[in-house]
Each structure stands twice: as C-alpha cells, then as structure tokens.
Amino acid sequence: MNRPASLLAAGAAAVALPFVVRDPSWLNVAVLALMAAQLGAAWNLVGGYAGQASLGHAAFYGLGAYASTLLLVNFGWNPWLGMLAGGVLAAAFSALFGWSCFRLKGHYFTMATIAVAEIVQIVFNNWEYAGAAVGLTIPMDRQGLAAMVFADKAAYYWLALGLLALTLLATFAVERSFLGYYFRAIKDEPDAARSIGVDIARYKQVALSLSAFFTAAGGSLYAQKELYIDPASVLSTALSIKMALAAILGGVGTLFGPVLGAVVLTLIEELSRSAFGGSGRGTDTVIYAALIVLVAVFQPSGILGGLKARAARRRALRAGASPAQADAAARDTTGLAPAAHESTGAPL
Amino acid sequence: MTAELLLQTLASGVLIGLIYALVAIGLTMIFGVMDIVNFAHGEFLMLGMYASFWLFALFALDPLLTLPLTVLMLFALGVLVWKLVIRRIADAPALSQIFTTFGLMLLFRGLAQFFWKPDYRTIEGSLAAGGVQLAGLQLGRPQVIAGLGAIVVTAAVWFFLHRTRLGAALEATASDKEAARLMGIDSHRMFGLAWGIGAACAGAAGGLLSTFFPIFPEVGANFILVAFVVVNLGGFGSVAGAFWAGILVGVIEVMGGLLIGPQYKTAIVLVLFLAVLMFRPQGLMGKTA
Secondary structure: OOHHHHHHHHHHHHHHHHHHOOOHHHHHHHHHHHHHHHHHHHHHHHHHHOOOOOOOOHHHHHHHHHHHHHHHHHHOOOHHHHHHHHHHHHHHHHHHHHHHHOOOOHHHHHHHHHHHHHHHHHHHHHOHHHOOOOOEEOOOOOOEOOOOEOOOHHHHHHHHHHHHHHHHHHHHHHHHOHHHHHHHHHHHOHHHHHHOOOOHHHHHHHHHHHHHHHHHHHHHHHHHHHOEEOHHHHOOHHHHHHHHHHHHHHOOOOOOHHHHHHHHHHHHHHHHHHHHHHHOOOHHHHHHHHHHHHHHHHOOOHHHHHHHHHHHHHHHHHOOOOHHHHHHHHHHOOOOOOOOOOOOOOOO | OOHHHHHHHHHHHHHHHHHHHHHHHHHHHHHHHHOOOOOOHHHHHHHHHHHHHHHHHHHOOOOOOOHHHHHHHHHHHHHHHHHHOHHHHOOOOHHHHHHHHHHHHHHHHHHHHHHHOOOOEOOOOOOOOOEEEEOOEEEEHHHHHHHHHHHHHHHHHHHHHHHOHHHHHHHHHHHOHHHHHHOOOOHHHHHHHHHHHHHHHHHHHHHHHOOOOOEOOOOOHHHHHHHHHHHHHHOOOOHHHHHHHHHHHHHHHHHHHHHOOHHHHHHHHHHHHHHHHHHOOOOOOOOOO
16 A cells, blocks of 8 residues: 555545544543644654754643633634634744744754743743733633534544644645755754855744644643633743654654654553552552663654654665664664764664 | 852752762762663652651651661662662663653652642751851851752762762773673673762752752752753763763853843753753763763
8 A cells, every 4th residue: 555545545544533432531531642743743843853952832732721711711703713723822922032032053952942831930920910830721602613622522523634734734744845845954064054044043943843843732732621721830841851752752744743753642641540540559650661661771762653664764774784884874864963963873 | 149149059069969869879880880860869859858857856856867778778779769760670671661650750749649648848946957157158057958968969979970880980980881791790780870879969969958948848959950961961871971060050050040030040040951852962071962
C-alpha cells in the first residue's frame, strides 16, 4: 500500500474509533492521546524542525486556555472565537518569549524558556481577575457544537482529532515549503544558513509563533473538555516537558513521530495509573519515569528515528556501502543535533 | 520599615543563600566537567534530607553528626547514577540528555513517594534547635549552623579542586577534555568523580536543611530552579562564582519578598535570571560564553 492510501486508511480508522470503542474510560484515554499528540506536533514545529528545544510551552498552552475561558466567562465570547483569539494572543506573546530566549543557545535557551513559563505561572497564581490559584470554571448550562461543551466524550474525540489533523496539515505544509528548509538549516547549520542570507532570528520566531498558536488552541480545547482550569493544570513545567517528550519519544522533526510518541506515552501513563495508581504510592510515576530513562538512554533518536536509521543503514548496505559508511548514513537520518562537545563525524 | 528588620532580612537571605550556593556548586561541577544539565539535582538534595531523617528517626542520630555519612551515601549514589545511566548518554544528543536527567528526577521522586509516602516530615529536637543572638539580631540556630556548614563544605570543595592533584585533574578535564586525556587523565573517572562530588554537595545541603526544613518527595523542586539561576549567575562551571551568586540570590529573594511580596520572590529571581542570561550569558564570574 502506498503512503497516501495507508494514511487515508489510518485516518478513516481514527475517525471511526468511537463507534467501536464504546467504553467511556477507554474513549477518554483516546482523547488524552490525541490531545497529547496535537501538543507534541505543535512543539515539534519549533523544537523538532527548527531545533529550538523549548521547555516553556506550558506558557502558550495556559494562555490559550485562560484566554478562551476568560473571554467566555466574562464577555460571553463563543469558545471557537476564544480559541482563535487565544492562539493569536499566544503567537503575539511568543514574540516576547522569543525576544528574551532566542539570543541564547542550547542549554541556556532551554533554561530561559523554563524561567519564562515559570514567571507566567506565578503571575496567574496571583492574578485575582483570572481566578488566581483557585482557577476558573466553565458553566455547563449551554451544550452543543456552538458552545463547544458536550456530554458525550466522542464529540471531544472528534474535536481533538480535527485539531490534530489541522496541526499535522500545517506541519506538512511547512515541511514542504521553503520554511521547512530554513528551519532545518537553522537547526543543523546555523552559520552556513546565515552566510547565505537566511534571517535566522526571524525564522526562529516564525517557527515559535506557529508552534505557540497551535499549542494555545490545544489549551482552549483542554479548558472546554475539563470545564475547569487552574495554573497547576495548564501552566506547570511538567506539561511543557510532556509536550516535548511526546515528540522526542516518537522522533523529533518527523511528521508522525509526536503522534506515535504521544500514543505510547499516554498508554504507559494511563495503564500504569489504572494498574497501580490506586495505591496512592506513586507506583505509576515510578514506572513512567523508569521508561522515560530507558528510552532516553537506549533510543535517543526516538522510535521513528530509530526505525528510519535502521532502514537507511539497510539501504546503504544493499547499495554496497561498507558497514562504517552505512552507520554514518543511519546517523544522518536521526534528525537530532549532536551534543555540543561531540565532534560531528563526516557523513558519506 | 526599621533598619533592624532590614538587617534581619539581609541576614536570613545570606543564610539561605549559602545553602543555595552549596546546591549550585554540585550542579555547576557536573555541568562544567560533562556539559550536562542535571535536572535530578534537587532530588539528590531530597535524598540527603531523607538520609538524615531516617538516621535520626531509626537510630536517634543527630543530622549534624551523621552529615559525613549522608555525604558519603550521596557520593556513592552520584557515582552509581553516572555508572548506570549517565555514562551511556555522554555522547548522546543534548535533548536526550535533558530527558534522561528529567526522567531521573521523576524516578527519584516516585521512589521516595513509594517507599516513604508523600507526607511532610520534620526533625524535632536536633542538636541545632534553638535560636542565637548575633549582634542584636535574632537568628534561628539551625539556619546559622546550616550556613556555616555550607561554608565549610564549599571551602573543602574549593581546596580539593585547587590544592590537590586529583582536583587539578578534574579542573583540567573541565577546561579541555581532549588535552586532559592526552596528559594521561582518565576522563571517564573524572566524570564519575564529578557526579559523586556534585551529588555529595547536594546531599550535604540536604542534611543541613533537614534540621529546619520540611522533608517530602517533591522538596527538590523548591531548589532546582534557584540552583539553575545561581549556576548561570556565577558562570557555568565556576565554583567560586556559584558561591557568591548563591548568597546574592538568597539576599535578592528575601529582600524582594519583603519589598514586593513573598508570593513574587521566585518571579523576581527568575526575572533577574533572564536579565543576566540576556546581557551577560557567561555569568558574573564565568570566563566563556
């Protein structure tokens, strides 16, 4: 089966899933997986393709959730409009975020992004108008498509699936356009990119704004699904890390890597929670954390990255390359920048 | 606002700053030698606190007396973490390094909760309990002892780095791995040593804190962000820088809390952090950007 056909089949299966899975708790797991996948895909735009490993994306997510909720609760705005407004607001905020973080590289950049998100969380924790630490509740009085409030979990499933499809479509468009090449150039060869006239600062910001927009939309969706938000649930650093983790587990800079990573992560998290969560002793956290460490240590380029590398190695060997050349070809596909102190081995 | 209150606040800022410095020294050493940011560093501190707590609760041994034991245990743990996990990711992409140490952070928290429950625990009736009068200021004796202890440990680390052959080898590895290797220094041994000392410093801070700070699985979260700020401010890899920066951050935090409001004290420190990152990314005492 070729690629478009298999994609179509997978998409149809995804749309039909709620007709097969009737159990509400399993359907909820599916919604959580889709929402995590959407966030991973949004993070991937700047963290994967452009190589700017932000751990502050919860700021965008929280801004989206708070924007649509405040507009709804205090001004009666339609949540669809609120979602759009939240996305635009987050994209605008990303300019400030980028201004304060993008002049930094590597570890410094990552730590600055944590600091920015942490400051946003402290502000919301103390901002009375936004409910401070108590949070905000969305009333359930109006339901239906227009109010984006549903009694049936399946509706949220399709909503999350739709948002994921949009995010992936945008990623696909970026991948195919000049932006995709610019982003990859910024990640892999920033000096070379600059020397041929790529405005690095500008395109880093483009990647971040796009990513912020979709991350915020995911935040609004979360607010509409849970009907309750507070700083701990939509602005915590743990959230930022989960978004990045989905992309890293699946494979950064690949279209479907974050989806795969999010599904695996959500399943691990929910299964260990339902199996061991009742003990109240954090057994689920132990299993989840141990798996993260194992994956990071043994599969540093993610699941898709690892598969791709293996395929590339096989292809190179078949084409008559030496094992060393094949290894280099495999390394070339992983799409991860080497660590700062590692000398970049010459590729084929 | 009286001058006395101001002085009192200043003194408590210096005292907590000394603890921040000790935590940050361990972090900066690991970073300096290996270029790895250890997100699990606050958990070394947490484990140091629990070590002191259990030695006190089970054997009635005072945290001050068991401090050397706590330090040794954490040193061993640091070396073990390096041997089992970090060694394998030494040459991995920066992203997977971040996620490895982040996973370790979650793992240690989860294990602490699994074995010791999420309850807040305190050590009552330690030798350090009580207060001291110092030049007209009322200070908690545990805080003063912790501050002095932090100075002693920091001095010991500094002495080790600058006055012993092994310390010089560690410094050499930090400044140029390849050159150090050519001089016959086993860089892998140095990495393990850095993790051991780094964890031991955090463990010492934990042991000193345990006499006056609640002990719970997530306690490391209160210190890790501040430690990052201190490491940056002092310059990555600089022990002396981390020491002075720790005191500075402690003072800024309590003064900011006094003047603007205690709920914003972390935000003030973080804004300062961003400002330093932007305008002086090499830190106040760092050598290279």
